[in-house]
Structures are given as structure tokens and as C-alpha cells.
Amino acid sequence: METDCTNPADCTSDGAPVPAKPTPQAAGTRLLHIGPHKTGTTSIQGALFAAKEKLPAYGVAYPAQSRHPMQAVLAACSRAGMIGDTTPTERHWTRLVEQVHATGRHTCVISSEFFADAPDDATAERIVEQLGGESVQVLVTLRPLVRIMPSQWQQYVQNGLRMGYEEWLEHMLRKAPYEKPNPSFWRRHRHDRLVERWVRVVGPERVTVVVVDDRDRGGLMRTFEGLLGLPANLLQPVPDTANRSLTLAETEMLRNLNKEFRGNGLPDELYSLLVRNGAVMHMKNTCSPTSQDVRISTPDWAVRAATGIGAEMAGRIGSTGVRVIGDPALLSAVPEPAGQGPGEARIAPEVAAQALYGALAAVAAAPGGTLARAVHQTSSKELVRVLGHRCLKRLRRH
Numbered sequence: 001m002e003t004d005c006t007n008p009a010d011c012t013s014d015g016a017p018v019p020a021k022p023t024p025q026a027a028g029t030r031l032l033h034i035g036p037h038k039t040g041t042t043s044i045q046g047a048l049f050a051a052k053e054k055l056p057a058y059g060v061a062y063p064a065q066s067r068h069p070m071q072a073v074l075a076a077c078s079r080a081g082m083i084g085d086t087t088p089t090e091r092h093w094t095r096l097v098e099q100v101h102a103t104g105r106h107t108c109v110i111s112s113e114f115f116a117d118a119p120d121d122a123t124a125e126r127i128v129e130q131l132g133g134e135s136v137q138v139l140v141t142l143r144p145l146v147r148i149m150p151s152q153w154q155q156y157v158q159n160g161l162r163m164g165y166e167e168w169l170e171h172m173l174r175k176a177p178y179e180k181p182n183p184s185f186w187r188r189h190r191h192d193r194l195v196e197r198w199v200r201v202v203g204p205e206r207v208t209v210v211v212v213d214d215r216d217r218g219g220l221m222r223t224f225e226g227l228l229g230l231p232a233n234l235l236q237p238v239p240d241t242a243n244r245s246l247t248l249a250e251t252e253m254l255r256n257l258n259k260e261f262r263g264n265g266l267p268d269e270l271y272s273l274l275v276r277n278g279a280v281m282h283m284k285n286t287c288s289p290t291s292q293d294v295r296i297s298t299p300d301w302a303v304r305a306a307t308g309i310g311a312e313m314a315g316r317i318g319s320t321g322v323r324v325i326g327d328p329a330l331l332s333a334v335p336e337p338a339g340q341g342p343g344e345a346r347i348a349p350e351v352a353a354q355a356l357y358g359a360l361a362a363v364a365a366a367p368g369g370t371l372a373r374a375v376h377q378t379s380s381k382e383l384v385r386v387l388g389h390r391c392l393k394r395l396r397r398h
Helices: 041-050 070-076 090-101 113-117 121-131 145-158 165-173 184-189 191-202 219-228 248-263 268-286 300-319 328-332 349-364 380-397
Strands: 030-033 107-111 136-142 207-211 323-325
Touching: 030 121, 041 107, 041 219, 070 090, 070 113, 070 121, 090 107, 090 121, 113 184, 121 136, 121 191, 136 191, 145 165, 145 184, 145 248, 145 300, 165 300, 184 191, 191 207, 191 300, 207 219, 207 328, 248 268, 248 349, 268 349, 300 328
Parallel strands: 030 107, 030 136, 136 207, 207 323
Antiparallel strands: none
């Protein structure tokens, strides 16, 4: 860290260094926010995109045609899209780079959690060079691992995972080499190694780590305002029900659906259309969790393992010499009990109905067609066309 506790003014009462304060970036800086996942990226992207027209008045630009330039960053990191989605192309990335260069002397924010998935140093170097070379400053936002694990598990389930939470934790925390079934997890969330990779590319003086304090709901917004020289409260959260985490019951319903889907050999394209962008998306947009819903709970052994890893990561990050904003001790803090009593994870009938309706609506929105063979002999694309045609015909009768 930047502070030196030989000077008492630079120390807290327990002798730890005082965390750095956010200070505005120099004009023309390319602030590259690399996530990782589940660290407030969606809320920041939503707030920046909503304020996009106001930012230039303060010398700041957010060069994206949507909240999150995911396709562009997936292409830059040579990553496929979500299960069943079309593969991003280099043109997506080239277009984003052109938009960044067009911002000129404005301080420019490029934010995507998928930058954390850069497969090697050479990819990260290419990203930095193409976005602006020496003008690029890397920003990493971090939350405690123990808070990330349940959220990341249910996100993997939304992309087809069939493994239960406790079994998944066993693989991530107890079964070397800790890469199955999701090798991306530790690539993203071994945060000390993530920081070290980007330090190798740009140097510690051009990396800032922000430790998110979940107790301060507006703290991350205020930190970004400080880094960008924006007036207080210009960045505001934008409601995004589509990004909410699933409850335990919703996740278990989807996980069991994933088993049936895979067990019957249905194609990824159909999963993308009917499940992720149909059933799940509609369910999240129309059904809000209540106090009666059982949340995903991490067993004590996994909490201890995660906080231990968090303490080790905090120490290694501190030794890199990067600037740290926030309290690194939060990365190893044991979370307070959620106050949730034991209960059975049961899916509410209205939630199941909305999920089913979402899948039907996705079919109804697909192109029409005709069916000449039995369903099990029909390709997935033709099947979707036929089902869509039939649904539309029936809807028009009413």
C-alpha cells in the first residue's frame, strides 16, 4: 500500500495503514474497470450509462452503446458467449476501441467484469495497448469471497450448471486442482493473483484496488465519483431486476431443469432461448424475493475456508504496492448471521408459473414454420420455428 506507518498520521489506532482516498484521474485517463464478477460491476455500469449524457460536462465519457459492452470484451479475451449465444467477433472489440479513442481528452471509463477473464498476460497487454497504453489505469473492485461464492454459484446455474451448492463448494475449496466444474471461478476470484497479473502489465502505480463495504450502500458510487471528479450523488443506482440473484428455491428449480435439459441431449441454442432468456429472465423481472424465501446459505466450514483465503489475499495485495481504497480487513471478515431460520426451499406457485410463461413467450416470439416430422426427429432450430408458429396461431384465435 502507499502509506507508511513510520508516520503516526498515516496509521489507524491499531497501527494499520490508513486506506487511500479516491482522487480524480488526470484528463485523458482510460480508467479500465476489470471487475471481477459480483463486486458491484452491474450497478456501476448502470449508473454510468444512465448519466452518460451528463458526464461530458465534467470531462468524463462512458463510451458504450449499452450498459455493458460484454460482447466486445468477450471477443478481446477470446471467450465464447453464454451457453447457446452467438460467439462474439473481433469487430465488437474494434468498435469499442474506436469509441474509446473518439473520447479524446475526456477521462474515459471502460467497465466489464469479463476483463478479469483475460487468459494470459499477453491478452491483458494487448487490451491495455489498444485502449491507450500509458494512459490506462486499472481499477479492481473487490468484495469478500464468502459473499461472492453463493452469488457466483447461482450465476453458474443460470448458465447450465447442474451441481448443488455444497458439492460445488467441495470442488472449489477441497478438491485440487480446484478447477472443476468452473475453472473461471479462481481465475476471477483469487483476487491477489488477479491484481498481480495486471500489475505485471501496467505496474503497481497504475493499479487501484477498491474494497467494497456492503454496509455502505452508496459507498461504491461515491468512490467512482471521487475517482472521476464528479459531483456527489451524480451517479445513482438504476433498478435492474434482471440482474438480481436467484433464491435457493429458484436456483434449485433451475438446477434440476438443467439436469433434464442435459440428460435429454437438447442443444445449447434452445437453452439460451427458452431457459436463460425466457423462463429465468421473465421470472426475475416479474417476481421479487420476499422475507419468506430461503436464501443460499454457506456452511460454516466453507465460511472458515473463504475467510482464511481472504486474509491471505489481502496480505498479498498489500505487498504489491498498489493503491488500496477501503479496508482490506473486510476481505477476511466473518459475515454476521443473516437472521434466517431453518426452512425448506419451496418454489411459490406464482414463481413457477412466471417461469413457465417466460419459456412459452420465448417460443411464441420465435419465427414460425411448419413441421413435417416427429418432434424427436426435428432439429432444434426447426422445432423452435414450428412451436413459435403454432403458439402465434393460437394466440391470434383469442
